[in-house]
Amino acid sequence: MGPAVKTTESILHNRNKQLGFIFDNKNVLGFLMIAPAVIYILALVGYPLVLAFIYSVSNITIGSSDFSFVGLKNIQGLIGDFDFKTALYNTIYFTAVSMIIVLVLAKILALILLKDFKGKFVIRTLVLMPYVAPISLGVIGWLWMLDSIYSPINWLLQHSGLFGPDFWPMWLGKPNLAMSAIIAVHVWRMLPLATVIMLAGLTSIPQDIQDAALVDGAGYFRQLFQITIPMMLPIMLVAVLFGIVFTATDIIIILVLTRGGPYGSTQVLVSKAFFTGIDAGDLATGAATALFLFPLLAAVAIFMLRIARRAEVA
């Protein structure tokens, strides 16, 4: 290499000496550019997260400066509390049932949408609406559709002869019905997202693999179980993990539709944390209640890390 040839590196090297190297040095600039975001996240996610743990072992309330350490008293109190156990059970039940329904329906809907047909854009827009529109507003639409007197769903079922003339269920007024309604609305809300993720997974399977399998005489189920599902596994896992987080930590549907009623039958951990911590002002117990979700979130985070690492290696 003759001295006349100037490589990028040498030019940069020279300039590093000439100019203030703040704008050129990889390490210094890299640090300066990421610092604001990291500081912000530490201050407004990290710090409150630490506070959440501290509050859960304290006696802090809204509007009082009294603050002392009470150990595991709050958590012991919760474990002995019947309402808390109901909320915990409801959270698990609500999350599990809605996730299963969402997955099954999303798989079906994704397969249907995979085909090309006229008006796909319109259908896709309609199908996506529940996820895209502000949740609380979409849920008010359901509140009105499930109204105890003017429910158009009841009207439709009655006039089509499926319900008898005197049968007019109060969807949000009976414990079992209320839970089913909450699950249905949640499925309505999560289905678009799950479907789009599944679609992305389905379209990512190379066509030649499917063709090869077809040539080799693989039937529909063989293809489903030996090609489609294994190849979609990582992305389905991501969908499930997100689904669990979004479902278990959701509060909007319950606050708008039932506020935890009737008789606490739709109370979940988050809504309970809200009513205790903010409405009733008992920050300590509220924080402790919400923290019961932390193991779940941590588990999901660890899973995510594993998937990300595997994607990195591949």
Add this chain to the structure above:
Amino acid sequence: MKKNTERTKQMVLKIAHFGSLAAFALFASLPFLWMLITTFKQDADLYNRANNPFFFNMAPTLAHLKELFHGTLFLNWLLNTAWVGVLVVLITLFLAIPAAYSLVRLAGRWGERLGIGIFLTYLVAPTILFIPMSRVVANLGLQDSLWSLVLVFPTFTVPFAIWLLMGFFKTIPQDLEEAAMIDGYSRFGAFIRMVIPISTSGILTVVIFSFTLVVQEYIYTLTFVTTASRYTVSVGVPTFLVHGDVYNWGALMAGCLIASLPVVIVYNFFVERFISGLTLGAVKG
């Protein structure tokens, strides 16, 4: 004969396909359809159980829209949402663009790790944070102020924006920046003059998603804000039109519809990018 059964089979499949599409589309859009009908219905028509709820049994009316805009704080809530949205988007861009670029280009191995770490903060849901956050906001003297939202909302927009932009910056060929640097720009200059202009579409995606997330937000607003006129649209509508004394369904549905539609339309054009960001790049969207 055989050809005939084949054709029938095709027909049946087609009808099944169309039928299930229609069923899903109806399930998804029914509440919005119901909002649309309710918005323009007269009260006397609406509150009569003998009437078919899906038809206009009396002439349509604009009374609910008038009521919504003149008799409620709806317009106020829309403006609050827009104001908070714009500020949060600006803060998000300011924090996320340099951070994402730094993680992709300037940091080495630890950049990837830190990037995943930042993405994971997206999982620390507002659910766990809203209680301690209410105290943080109060200590800063921001309770019951829109500034509390401006301060806190980037906690969920920034991690997501960084992740989306990282994916975007990775696709830019490094040669471009090197060429700019040979032309005499500093590394930072190359980032400003070269990288940002060609990333416009990625940045636009971040703008749209951050804004949508702001419009959707519920729990922080409900926790921090108490004065009716300071709510955002997502919380104001359900709080003051539902849990007030009277359920004014006509105005309520009009409000839901008007606030939902623009978001739906804009978002629809960006949904694929959103998915590839969300799936950690496990699938190229």
